[in-house]
Amino acid sequence: MLMPDPKDVRTLLSRYAAARLAHAEKETRKTATQLGDVSYTLCVATATTEINDALAVADRILAQPSPVARSRP
Numbered sequence: 001m002l003m004p005d006p007k008d009v010r011t012l013l014s015r016y017a018a019a020r021l022a023h024a025e026k027e028t029r030k031t032a033t034q035l036g037d038v039s040y041t042l043c044v045a046t047a048t049t050e051i052n053d054a055l056a057v058a059d060r061i062l063a064q065p066s067p068v069a070r071s072r073p
Helices: 006-025 028-047 051-061 067-069
Strands: none
Touching: 006 028, 006 051, 028 051
16 A cells, blocks of 8 residues: 555544534535545545544644654664
8 A cells, every 4th residue: 555645644634523523513515515525535645434443543644753853773
């Protein structure tokens, strides 16, 4: 599996959190669509089919040392 860039994963997680908050505050068709869209994108980026699995994979991706940190002596 190709690994998504951690920056992209952080961006998706941020968008997901914002969409969840917006939808929790006021459920509308727009907030539901935004939440669905970012959930789908996060699943695609992490090669999963369920949002909980996508969040777990995203956490593992972000927990890995960055390539810059690995290359330092």
